[in-house]
Amino acid sequence: MAPDAPAKKSFVARLKRGLFMTHTELIARVGDAIRSKVAPDPRALDALEEALLTADVGPATAAELVAAVREELGRREVSEADSVRRVLKGEIERRLSLPAPPAAAPPPGMPRVVLMVGVNGTGKTTTAAKLAARAIGSGQVALLAAADTFRAAAIEQLEVWAGRLGVPVVKHRPGADPAAVVHDACSAAKARRADVLYVDTAGRLHTKHNLMEELAKIRRVAAREVPGAPHEVLLVLDAVTGMNGLAQAREFLKSAGVTGLVLTKMDGTAKGGVILAIVRELKLPVRYVGVGETAEDLLDFDPKAFADALLDD
Amino acid sequence: MFDSLSERLQRVFKELRGEGHLTEFHVDQALKEIRVALLEADVHVDVVKSFTQAVRERAVGHEVLTSLSPAQQVLKIVQDELVRILGGQATPLSLKKRPAVILLVGLQGSGKTTSAAKLALHLKTTLRKQVLLVPADVHRPAATEQLRTLAKENGLFCFDPKGEPDAVVRAKAAVKEAKLFGYDVAILDTAGRLHVDEVLMEEVARIREATEPEEILFVADAMTGQDAVRSAGAFGARLPLTGVILTKMDGDARGGAALSLATVARRPLKFAGVGEKVKEFEVFHPDRAASRILGMGDVLSLVEKVQAETDEKAALRTVERLRRNEFTLDDLRDQFRQLKKLGSLSSLVGHLPKVGPFKQLRNLDIPDDATKRFEAMIDSMTAEEREDPRVLDGSRKRRVASGSGTSVPELNQLLKQYLEMKKLMKGAARMRF
Ligand SMILES: Nc1nc2c(ncn2[C@@H]2O[C@H](COP(=O)(O)OP(=O)(O)OP(=O)(O)O)[C@@H](O)[C@H]2O)c(=O)[nH]1
Ligand SMILES: [Mg+2]
Numbered sequence: 081m082a083p084d085a086p087a088k089k090s091f092v093a094r095l096k097r098g099l100f101m102t103h104t105e106l107i108a109r110v111g112d113a114i115r116s117k118v119a120p121d122p123r124a125l126d127a128l129e130e131a132l133l134t135a136d137v138g139p140a141t142a143a144e145l146v147a148a149v150r151e152e153l154g155r156r157e158v159s160e161a162d163s164v165r166r167v168l169k170g171e172i173e174r175r176l177s178l179p180a181p182p183a184a185a186p187p188p189g190m191p192r193v194v195l196m197v198g199v200n201g202t203g204k205t206t207t208a209a210k211l212a213a214r215a216i217g218s219g220q221v222a223l224l225a226a227a228d229t230f231r232a233a234a235i236e237q238l239e240v241w242a243g244r245l246g247v248p249v250v251k252h253r254p255g256a257d258p259a260a261v262v263h264d265a266c267s268a269a270k271a272r273r274a275d276v277l278y279v280d281t282a283g284r285l286h287t288k289h290n291l292m293e294e295l296a297k298i299r300r301v302a303a304r305e306v307p308g309a310p311h312e313v314l315l316v317l318d319a320v321t322g323m324n325g326l327a328q329a330r331e332f333l334k335s336a337g338v339t340g341l342v343l344t345k346m347d348g349t350a351k352g353g354v355i356l357a358i359v360r361e362l363k364l365p366v367r368y369v370g371v372g373e374t375a376e377d378l379l380d381f382d383p384k385a386f387a388d389a390l391l392d393d
Numbered sequence: 394m395f396d397s398l399s400e401r402l403q404r405v406f407k408e409l410r411g412e413g414h415l416t417e418f419h420v421d422q423a424l425k426e427i428r429v430a431l432l433e434a435d436v437h438v439d440v441v442k443s444f445t446q447a448v449r450e451r452a453v454g455h456e457v458l459t460s461l462s463p464a465q466q467v468l469k470i471v472q473d474e475l476v477r478i479l480g481g482q483a484t485p486l487s488l489k490k491r492p493a494v495i496l497l498v499g500l501q502g503s504g505k506t507t508s509a510a511k512l513a514l515h516l517k518t519t520l521r522k523q524v525l526l527v528p529a530d531v532h533r534p535a536a537t538e539q540l541r542t543l544a545k546e547n548g549l550f551c552f553d554p555k556g557e558p559d560a561v562v563r564a565k566a567a568v569k570e571a572k573l574f575g576y577d578v579a580i581l582d583t584a585g586r587l588h589v590d591e592v593l594m595e596e597v598a599r600i601r602e603a604t605e606p607e608e609i610l611f612v613a614d615a616m617t618g619q620d621a622v623r624s625a626g627a628f629g630a631r632l633p634l635t636g637v638i639l640t641k642m643d644g645d646a647r648g649g650a651a652l653s654l655a656t657v658a659r660r661p662l663k664f665a666g667v668g669e670k671v672k673e674f675e676v677f678h679p680d681r682a683a684s685r686i687l688g689m690g691d692v693l694s695l696v697e698k699v700q701a702e703t704d705e706k707a708a709l710r711t712v713e714r715l716r717r718n719e720f721t722l723d724d725l726r727d728q729f730r731q732l733k734k735l736g737s738l739s740s741l742v743g744h745l746p747k748v749g750p751f752k753q754l755r756n757l758d759i760p761d762d763a764t765k766r767f768e769a770m771i772d773s774m775t776a777e778e779r780e781d782p783r784v785l786d787g788s789r790k791r792r793v794a795s796g797s798g799t800s801v802p803e804l805n806q807l808l809k810q811y812l813e814m815k816k817l818m819k820g821a822a823r824m825r826f
Contacts, residue, residue, distance in 0.1 A: 130438050136618035139432040200641060200669070201502025201614065230669075232546070233539035240534035254542075285644040318502060322435030322618025324646040345501060348587040350620035373501070373532070 135351035176383035191269035193309035198316035200283030203344035209241035225265030266305030286331030325354035344370030434649030480679035499612035501585030504640035511674035588627030640666035
């Protein structure tokens with residue numbers, strides 16, 4: 081890199097210091113402050129808020145969480161060093177622990193239809209493959225549908241996965257009507273007596289009305305073929321997403337009837353804190369977490385583990 | 394719904410009238426609002442801090458210009474500062490060598506492959522460069538196939554790696570071929586990777602050593618949150634980045650990551666991806682991005698888009714008719730036809746600021762296929778009815794509905810929206826951008 085002016089350097093140094101001050105350190109400072117007095121030092125609470133903001137929790141939710149911690153701490157004597165963390169983690173965990181609604185089940189002998197939706201590049205195709213791998217791992221008969229007929233080589237991408245896993249894939253030509261793919265995939269799933277059908281759809285921005293309409297059409301076609309389908313609609317959200325994640329969830333819920341979330345790329349440094357805002361407003365459960373690029377890299381969502389990771393570096 | 398930043402600032406400055414300078418107290422109040430706006434826009438916390446500090450230094454004691462309200466003045470300082478950081482000393486791409494190698498790097502799913510094709514088309518059409526696209530992603534299934542397809546569909550050249558499994562070997566061979574065949578530019582599409590993945594970071598560092606790129610562009614998603622600082626910082630520590638491409642700017646993300654990226658990478662944002670099609674790519678406009686981060690909409694882009702693609706005569710006619718308050722259903726049909734050329738109506742509405750007269754227009758939310766039905770209904774009317782829809786009584790309405798294969802309630806909705814639109818457009822015609 082070109083040498084920088086000294087003024088810039090000091091700014092970057094400041095920035096770096098902020099960055100490399102870990103959440104753990106920040107929150108330890110809160111702990112220190114609180115241990116010395118009973119009422120938490122407002123500056124220490126600022127540090128807490130910052131740690132939350134860095135995790136993409138967003139200003140509104142961060143302020144709420146800080147208020148909740150303050151209130152909780154005001155109620156009792158604080159002695160242990162890590163109690164601030166514990167209170168905060170407990171609060172985050174509580175907020176993310178939704179009573180899971182019973183997943184809609186297909187009639188006996190019919191396949192469960194699961195639709196993968198989301199904006200471009202979040203990990204829909206990879207997650208569909210991971211889920212199929214899980215299903216066959218537990219002895220189920222799974223099928224994949226290549227309903228992304230739009231993106232270049234999207235069908236080939238799913239086919240590579242299908243080949244690796246030994247799962248059949250239903251596909252049409254590039255540019256074909258995705259609803260027609262879903263129609264055929266549902267028939268094939270019924271004919272093969274598959275337990276579950278994972279439908280990979282094209283990435284689309286939630287602001288594009290006509291593309292969102294296409295998802296509604298896919299739903300209608302699936303429902304005609306298999307009663308109650310789609311039984312699950314998973315919104316795949318990239319953990320690096322900031323506040324826009326909430327707008328995505330709102331729109332996909334409205335147009336595609338999302339029933340749950342998958343948070344991908346949690347193997348990086350992003351924390352995925354926006355799910356707190358999504359769960360709060362839309363009451364959508366987080367079902368899975370993606371932690372890598374191989375078929376096994378999918379975990380069940382665990383609110384406690386998530387809360388821990390959110391605050392730990 | 395949140396108030397717009399300018400509304401909130403106006404409230405802060407309500408009592409300021411008459412004072413000659415921006416006081417410390419008022420500036421700090423304003424900065425509180427600006428801080429929240431930036432955080433909502435996904436600007437990194439530390440970047441927000443340093444940014445507001447810089448604004449504070451510039452704003453306190455600043456003379457209040459008579460032509461601007463204090464709120465406008467602070468906004469202007471904020472906007473100027475944003476533009477300064479976002480634009481940097483924006484330089485055109487350096488393409489001196491032959492071939493000039495451009496390396497695209499970034500996280501998984503950020504849009505590298507599409508951006509590679511977009512950049513190639515851009516260089517081909519604007520600078521008449523012969524460009525070779527190089528698929529150097531050996532990890533994601535069908536990544537090579539994706540780039541090859543995009544190249545074929547857009548009349549671009551793509552290197553054939555012949556199944557070579559090593560990204561470094563591929564990249565090297567491609568640059569050699571580019572030299573041999575006299576390409577001006579070789580664009581390397583690399584695999585998405587996490588900055589914490591030591592093995593893959595090492596791979597991209599070796600690709601760089603082997604190909605000596607003149608430009609190394611970090612490709613980032615406009616929807617990225619706080620992590621932008623970490624990932625770009627880590628990529629920048631490993632590779633001498635020369636700029637940033639911000640993708641998926643056609644959505645409604647406020648794009649605060651742009652500010653984080655420009656601050657951390659200390660490199661200008663060069664291009665923006667604004668759609669899934671390969672031609673939907675433009676030079677990055679710091680001023681528009683700044684308005685967008687502040688939640689003030691992307692009016693300029695919209696105006697430009699409208700100007701570029703609407704039939705000017707028709708547009709002028711409409712404006713004239715609007716001015717005379719003679720906007721009829723004929724004109725509305727004209728508008729629908731124009732809108733079709735502009736791409737989907739909903740994406741267009743996304744360009745509008747969420748304030749002022751456009752607030753209601755956003756809420757109109759006309760589905761794109763509804764415009765087709767609307768057109769059909771208007772087509773089924775007589776000239777008299779189109780000129781003055783008030784003559785549409787019950788039996789005429791039934792005729793129009795059955796003639797267009799629609800229903801009377803739908804027709805009523807069209808008429809209602811027509812009236813609303815007429816009202817709004819009258820407001821918009823008076824507005825100046
Ligand atoms: N590190 C990591 N990478 C992931 C994860 N999930 C997906 N990816 C990668 O992210 C990139 C995009 O994943 P895709 O599955 O193609 O995403 P998509 O949503 O189907 O993308 P489009 O169909 O283009 O919208 C690929 O390189 C994947 O390998 C994850 O949990 N961790
Ligand atoms: Mg996909």
